[in-house]
Amino acid sequence: MGGDTHRPSELFGPYEVFETLGAGGMARVHRAKKIGIAGFTREVALKRLLSHLAVDRSFVEAFVREAKLAVRLRHPSIAHIYELGKVGDTYFISMEYVEGHDLRDVLRELARERQRMPIDVAIAILLELCDALDYAHTRTDDLTGEPLGIVHRDISPSNLVVTEGGHLKVIDFGIAKATPRELATQSGRLKGKFGYMSPEALRTQATDARSDLFSVGVVAHEMLTTRRLFGGNHTYDTLRRIHREEIPPPSAINPEVPAALDSAVLIALERDPDDRFQSAEEMRAALYRVALERSLAVTSDQVAAYLDDLMGEPVEIILEAAPADDEDDDWMFETDVESVPEIDPVEEPTLIEEAVVGAPPAPRPPAMVDLSHITPLERSALDALLEDEPSRP
Numbered sequence: 001m002g003g004d005t006h007r008p009s010e011l012f013g014p015y016e017v018f019e020t021l022g023a024g025g026m027a028r029v030h031r032a033k034k035i036g037i038a039g040f041t042r043e044v045a046l047k048r049l050l051s052h053l054a055v056d057r058s059f060v061e062a063f064v065r066e067a068k069l070a071v072r073l074r075h076p077s078i079a080h081i082y083e084l085g086k087v088g089d090t091y092f093i094s095m096e097y098v099e100g101h102d103l104r105d106v107l108r109e110l111a112r113e114r115q116r117m118p119i120d121v122a123i124a125i126l127l128e129l130c131d132a133l134d135y136a137h138t139r140t141d142d143l144t145g146e147p148l149g150i151v152h153r154d155i156s157p158s159n160l161v162v163t164e165g166g167h168l169k170v171i172d173f174g175i176a177k178a179t180p181r182e183l184a185t186q187s188g189r190l191k192g193k194f195g196y197m198s199p200e201a202l203r204t205q206a207t208d209a210r211s212d213l214f215s216v217g218v219v220a221h222e223m224l225t226t227r228r229l230f231g232g233n234h235t236y237d238t239l240r241r242i243h244r245e246e247i248p249p250p251s252a253i254n255p256e257v258p259a260a261l262d263s264a265v266l267i268a269l270e271r272d273p274d275d276r277f278q279s280a281e282e283m284r285a286a287l288y289r290v291a292l293e294r295s296l297a298v299t300s301d302q303v304a305a306y307l308d309d310l311m312g313e314p315v316e317i318i319l320e321a322a323p324a325d326d327e328d329d330d331w332m333f334e335t336d337v338e339s340v341p342e343i344d345p346v347e348e349p350t351l352i353e354e355a356v357v358g359a360p361p362a363p364r365p366p367a368m369v370d371l372s373h374i375t376p377l378e379r380s381a382l383d384a385l386l387e388d389e390p391s392r393p
Contacts, residue, residue, distance in 0.1 A: 013087040049091040067093045070173045077132035079171045099164045103157035110226045120298040122223045123291050128168035130284035137209040155215035156196040166304030194238050195230045199271050210273040217268025224250040260290045
């Protein structure tokens with residue numbers, strides 16, 4: 001864990017506050033240390049609602065809703081929330097603080113080194129991801145037994161952290177949707193990152209656990225190929241790819257991927273939710289069968305050793321997703337042209353150009369999708385695309 005290499009910049013209630021770890025449209029996060037009785041201390045990530053938003057009831061409710069939802073999730077592969085509180089007029093959430101690497105950085109490094117993640121390592125990470133989502137999706141109220149109906153809705157590489165011990169942590173359930181009224185998110189707003197959202201989420205239709213599984217399919221495809229799946233030149237192009245473009249099996253890019261794993265990934269990526277895995281448990285079972293049949297079992301120590309070798313020393317990770325203006329679309333994967341079938345280079349995934357025009361948008365919660373940068377022509381085409389029923393892969 002990070003040591004006290006700096007003097008605290010301020011005292012905030014029972015917390016000594018150190019360096020800034022991240023900031024989004026809704027909150028700022030610092031490394032902090034909670035000081036308790038008899039010398040007790042705990043190093044945490046302290047997330048504080050921005051002061052100018054404290055007077056906005058909707059932002060305060062969203063901030064409190066995030067904590068209420070996340071605190072119900074007690075699973076080793078889901079980041080922990082320790083405390084929700086208020087000091088003066090400032091609301092805060094105290095969160096887990098770990099060392100490790102998020103998958104976005106891992107995939108960037110693989111692209112830079114022109115490597116692909118070993119199949120067994122990818123499966124190990126995906127198994128823990130499915131295990132965490134199965135827990136969240138099937139979570140019930142401790143008192144009433146009522147299903148919470150939790151859907152993460154932002155499964156993407158920046159929200160998946162592999163700890164220094166080689167285990168996965170799913171982070172940022174802050175935009176997750178639960179059915180009880182006190183936890184319900186605002187309807188009619190696109191949340192998450194375009195390139196990882198399911199077709200039904202992009203159409204702002206009701207989503208369930210199967211929407212998360214589509215996102216898992218995108219992540220799995222990219223882990224196996226070291227290549228963006230739905231990256232486009234601009235927002236509309238990305239959405240067109242999600243809705244219309246044929247999805248190649250991972251083995252078309254990485255011949256080492258076995259057919260059974262191809263099948264599992266493509267089932268997760270079915271555009272019709274009824275054709276996907278119907279639960280994270282079902283997807284986990286399919287992945288486990290692949291690992292068993294192909295002798296692809298790997299331990300967490302081996303995952304940790306692989307990442308240490310690839311990435312070097314673990315870095316301190318704040319369990320907080322990148323804000324919406326720093327989405328996963330700011331990078332692309334390289335491919336080994338010698339092992340890839342003929343592909344029109346025009347169709348290769350490229351960087352999404354962010355061209356925000358006019359005044360900056362009003363502050364918004366992290367991971368909100370911003371459409372301010374698209375042209376009127378793209379807006380019109382986007383509306384037409386989202387009104388149509390999606391094609392099958």
